[in-house]
Amino acid sequence: MSKTPKLWLWLSIVIALLMTTPIWVLxxxxxxxxxxxxxxxxxxxxxxxxxxxxxxxxxxxxxxLLLGVSTxxxxxxxxxxxxxxxxxxLLLPLAMPAYISAYTYTGLLEFEGPVQTAFxxxxxxxxxxxxxxxxxxxxAILLFSLVLYPYVYLLSRSAFSASGHHALEVxxxxxxxxxKRFFYIALPMARPAIxxxxxxxxxxxxxxxxxxQHFGVDTFxxxxxxxxxxxxxxxxxxxxxxxxxxxxxxxxxxxRWTRKQQRYFEQSTPSTETELTQLKGVxxxxxxxxxxxxxxxxxxxxxxxxxYWSFTTADTQWNREFFELxxxxxxxxxISALVVVGLAVILAYAKRLSRQKSVSRLVTVTHxxxxxxxxxxxxAVLIPLAWLDKVIDDFAYNHYEVSTGLIFSGTLxxxxxxxxxxxxxxxxxxxxAGLQRIKPNMDDSARTLGLASGTILRKVHLPLxxxxxxxxxxxxxxxxxxxxxxxxxxxxxxxxTLSIRAYEMAADERLADAGLPALLIVxxxxxxxxxxxxxxxxxxx
Amino acid sequence: MPExxxxxxxAMHQEHIAVNQVNLWLKAxxxxxxxxPSGCGKxxxxxxxxxxxxxxxxEIQIDQQVVSxxxxxxxxxxxxxxxxxxDYALYPHLNVEQNIAFGLHxxxxxxxxxxxxxxxxxxxLPAMAKRFPHQLSGGQQxxxxxxxxLAPKPKILLxxxxxxxxxVELRESLAREVRGILKAEGMSALMVTHNQxxxxxxxxxxxxxxxxxxxxxxxxxxxxxxxxxxxxxxFIGQGSLITGSVCDCRAVHxxxxxxxxQLPLGTQxxxxxxxxxxxxxxxxxxxxxxxxxxxxxxxxxxxxxxxxKLPSGEKVMCMSQSHHDHPVGSKIGIKLEMDHAVVFTxxxxxxxxx
Numbered sequence: 001m002s003k004t005p006k007l008w009l010w011l012s013i014v015i016a017l018l019m020t021t022p023i024w025v026l027x028x029x030x031x032x033x034x035x036x037x038x039x040x041x042x043x044x045x046x047x048x049x050x051x052x053x054x055x056x057x058x059x060x061x062x063x064x065l066l067l068g069v070s071t072x073x074x075x076x077x078x079x080x081x082x083x084x085x086x087x088x089x090l091l092l093p094l095a096m097p098a099y100i101s102a103y104t105y106t107g108l109l110e111f112e113g114p115v116q117t118a119f120x121x122x123x124x125x126x127x128x129x130x131x132x133x134x135x136x137x138x139x140a141i142l143l144f145s146l147v148l149y150p151y152v153y154l155l156s157r158s159a160f161s162a163s164g165h166h167a168l169e170v171x172x173x174x175x176x177x178x179x180k181r182f183f184y185i186a187l188p189m190a191r192p193a194i195x196x197x198x199x200x201x202x203x204x205x206x207x208x209x210x211x212x213q214h215f216g217v218d219t220f221x222x223x224x225x226x227x228x229x230x231x232x233x234x235x236x237x238x239x240x241x242x243x244x245x246x247x248x249x250x251x252x253x254x255x256r257w258t259r260k261q262q263r264y265f266e267q268s269t270p271s272t273e274t275e276l277t278q279l280k281g282v283x284x285x286x287x288x289x290x291x292x293x294x295x296x297x298x299x300x301x302x303x304x305x306x307x308y309w310s311f312t313t314a315d316t317q318w319n320r321e322f323f324e325l326x327x328x329x330x331x332x333x334x335i336s337a338l339v340v341v342g343l344a345v346i347l348a349y350a351k352r353l354s355r356q357k358s359v360s361r362l363v364t365v366t367h368x369x370x371x372x373x374x375x376x377x378x379x380a381v382l383i384p385l386a387w388l389d390k391v392i393d394d395f396a397y398n399h400y401e402v403s404t405g406l407i408f409s410g411t412l413x414x415x416x417x418x419x420x421x422x423x424x425x426x427x428x429x430x431x432x433a434g435l436q437r438i439k440p441n442m443d444d445s446a447r448t449l450g451l452a453s454g455t456i457l458r459k460v461h462l463p464l465x466x467x468x469x470x471x472x473x474x475x476x477x478x479x480x481x482x483x484x485x486x487x488x489x490x491x492x493x494x495x496x497t498l499s500i501r502a503y504e505m506a507a508d509e510r511l512a513d514a515g516l517p518a519l520l521i522v523x524x525x526x527x528x529x530x531x532x533x534x535x536x537x538x539x540x541x
Numbered sequence: 542m543p544e545x546x547x548x549x550x551x552a553m554h555q556e557h558i559a560v561n562q563v564n565l566w567l568k569a570x571x572x573x574x575x576x577x578p579s580g581c582g583k584x585x586x587x588x589x590x591x592x593x594x595x596x597x598x599x600e601i602q603i604d605q606q607v608v609s610x611x612x613x614x615x616x617x618x619x620x621x622x623x624x625x626x627x628d629y630a631l632y633p634h635l636n637v638e639q640n641i642a643f644g645l646h647x648x649x650x651x652x653x654x655x656x657x658x659x660x661x662x663x664x665x666l667p668a669m670a671k672r673f674p675h676q677l678s679g680g681q682q683x684x685x686x687x688x689x690x691l692a693p694k695p696k697i698l699l700x701x702x703x704x705x706x707x708x709v710e711l712r713e714s715l716a717r718e719v720r721g722i723l724k725a726e727g728m729s730a731l732m733v734t735h736n737q738x739x740x741x742x743x744x745x746x747x748x749x750x751x752x753x754x755x756x757x758x759x760x761x762x763x764x765x766x767x768x769x770x771x772x773x774x775x776f777i778g779q780g781s782l783i784t785g786s787v788c789d790c791r792a793v794h795x796x797x798x799x800x801x802x803q804l805p806l807g808t809q810x811x812x813x814x815x816x817x818x819x820x821x822x823x824x825x826x827x828x829x830x831x832x833x834x835x836x837x838x839x840x841x842x843x844x845x846x847x848x849x850k851l852p853s854g855e856k857v858m859c860m861s862q863s864h865h866d867h868p869v870g871s872k873i874g875i876k877l878e879m880d881h882a883v884v885f886t887x888x889x890x891x892x893x894x895x
Binding site: 166167169170171176177188189 | 592616618620623630631632646
């Protein structure tokens with residue numbers, strides 16, 4: 001028995017090292033002096049990146065707050081036309097990656113797009129000078145708010161429905177009116193959840209590459225990409241990444257702090273007897289309109305555009321090449337999901353069986369990867385792997401006169417490693433939640449019944465873990481499928497995926513041709529959203 | 542002057558009738574309690590009185606003013622009722638002082654401070670003013686919730702299972718303490734519970750609800766000794782029903798002999814009825830010649846509870862002192878100590894199988 005804890009400790013150390021080495025390597029660049037590219041950046045572009053990022057964060061913070069909190073409040077406290085299905089349908093924009101939404105809105109709102117064309121025909125004007133340019137920072141703020149508000153909606157909705165009802169009813173018996181109830185009781189009680197939701201949305205905003213790239217809004221991620229691909233300067237790209245990481249670390253700090261507070265704000269049972277206020281007529285319809293608008297603009301309009309493009313381009317795009325693309329994407333996503341979930345299971349068991357503080361800390365560290373933007377992570381993975389490849393290649397060449405080439409950095413290994421770092425947290429959360437349901441007493445009681453540990457694993461753990469493992473697999477699978485910047489930087493030469501194809505078509509101004517691959521990504525992305533809403537309905541019932 | 546009056550109150554919960562034809566009259570300064578198993582509609586009735594649940598039929602008056610009727614619905618905010626919830630529903634972002642002061646809108650700062658201090662004194666937690674809810678124990682939170690509800694001096698205080706979140710040992714002592722606080726404030730109160738001990742410790746009047754109907758509204762003493770319904774006889778205290786036949790209008794003949802009683806209306810001589818026998822109606826006496834067989838025994842620490850078989854096979858319960866142990870199968874002597882039997886018609890009994 002005494003050997004087992006040691007084994008777990010070593011296993012978790014190895015995995016944790018693998019998961020965090022890229023980040024440590026990146027952080028080590030703090031101590032290296034900048035070259036002339038860095039000096040140039042510092043004087044010209046960096047202030048713009050910082051300013052753009054701050055504007056984006058302010059705008060998206062406000063936008064997601066407004067959309068997320070208002071819709072969450074309305075569906076949890078009122079009954080109106082459609083409130084039941086809006087309850088889950090408001091989550092749908094989660095399936096719409098920001099870059100894909102950006103392509104569809106560009107297609108809809110650009111000069112040749114249907115909206116401007118309709119306006120021109122209607123007014124007879126040949127140019128519409130007043131028409132706002134969607135490819136701008138304002139457009140980006142709107143777009144991010146529309147696809148990211150579900151984070152705020154999700155967290156504030158559960159805060160509103162978990163604890164608020166009795167507290168609000170007490171306020172009524174104390175003679176307090178509806179507006180004061182919302183601002184003095186409901187909002188402060190949900191505050192930690194709301195802030196947590198906004199920080200998640202802001203982290204996604206900072207991590208985005210595809211949408212800001214397409215809109216021509218220069219931020220850290222586009223800067224990092226350009227420094228790496230245009231200048232070939234990994235060193236400066238790494239340093240730029242560090243500045244972005246500092247922003248992210250700040251957000252994580254805020255999020256952690258509010259989660260701590262949340263514990264005190266969570267109250268016991270949701271009230272089942274409370275009957276929601278019914279609103280009919282004009283008031284009912286206006287509530288419907290308020291809640292339907294984010295869904296319409298965040299999901300339905302972009303989806304409709306994708307469907308339209310897919311149909312119009314089907315004869316040229318629906319071919320063997322597309323199936324190869326889909327095959328590449330799905331097999332890469334499946335392999336990555338299996339690797340990530342496999343590692344997550346080892347880590348989760350290490351934590352459970354060793355019961356050592358050090359193991360549990362190592363596992364916690366591996367959660368951090370989710371916060372690292374894909375662009376940053378790609379650079380972070382590239383640097384140590386490229387170095388390793390060079391060492392191996394030099395060694396082989398010097399001793400055997402063969403060139404081994406890029407065996408790590410130029411293959412799928414690099415991609416899978418980067419995905420593992422980034423999505424380990426997603427998988428771990430599922431697996432750990434599943435393991436928590438298997439009480440240690442269950443193992444002990446099985447042992448007293450004379451079952452061997454292998455049998456316990458097969459007969460007790462596996463059936464109980466099944467759902468969590470499957471959930472983890474699906475979540476990672478879809479995340480990998482949607483992922484753009486990491487794949488763009490780390491993919492092997494000539495290896496294309498759905499997201500890459502959508503990106504390249506959009507970059508070539510062939511937006512319609514981006515439709516089919518993008519649609520497939522969105523449709524696959526619906527699976528976890530549906531799972532999520534079902535899970536919540538179960539909780540409610 | 543009655544403080545709370547319900548007349549033929551009916552309330553719906555979605556499609557089914559949660560509360561039906563409830564009449565109730567709580568006098569000023571009295572503490573009332575609605576007792577019943579879970580799902581009997583007691584919480585819905587309480588919420589209907591608070592105006593948090595819609596009234597379907599009937600009328601509710603508080604302080605001689607109609608607050609709920611088919612035509613009129615005074616919003617909760619204007620009813621001046623205090624409410625204490627099962628989970629206390631303290632505001633987690635406000636400290637104790639701010640929680641208690643939350644309902645004091647039209648008071649000056651000084652008035653607020655004075656009232657808060659007074660209430661903290663009343664509930665015995667004067668040192669806790671600056672604490673936050675999560676820093677308090679369950680019992681303390683409960684008392685703060687009570688203080689918050691009492692602060693604006695409501696016309697009536699409503700409490701929904703106020704002690705169910707607490708340890709069993711704490712419940713009764715806190716129930717007595719809360720009763721003291723309510724009496725000190727001269728507050729009329731109505732609470733809901735499924736626990737008979739709490740109800741008896743708190744209330745002047747207790748109503749037993751079953752499937753939305755109020756079966757009896759009476760003092761705890763009368764509920765035990767004169768239950769109006771076989772369900773109440775079963776729900777409150779222990780006992781068993783044995784068959785008897787009506788002798789005349791003052792007595793009923795049973796296997797335990799001729800028992801004095803007040804017969805239900807409309808019963809005729811010779812008619813079969815059910816007679817309630819409490820364990821304390823039959824005393825164990827070794828000297829008695831009247832012997833019955835023990836079919837079950839339960840040791841309760843302070844006493845034994847024997848189940849005895851009558852010649853017909855019907856069973857009754859008997860209490861004895863804790864050092865009088867007799868094995869199952871033996872026969873023990875008993876004597877009857879019952880001055881007034883409670884009798885139910887067979888119809889009533891059948892509708893309520895004990």
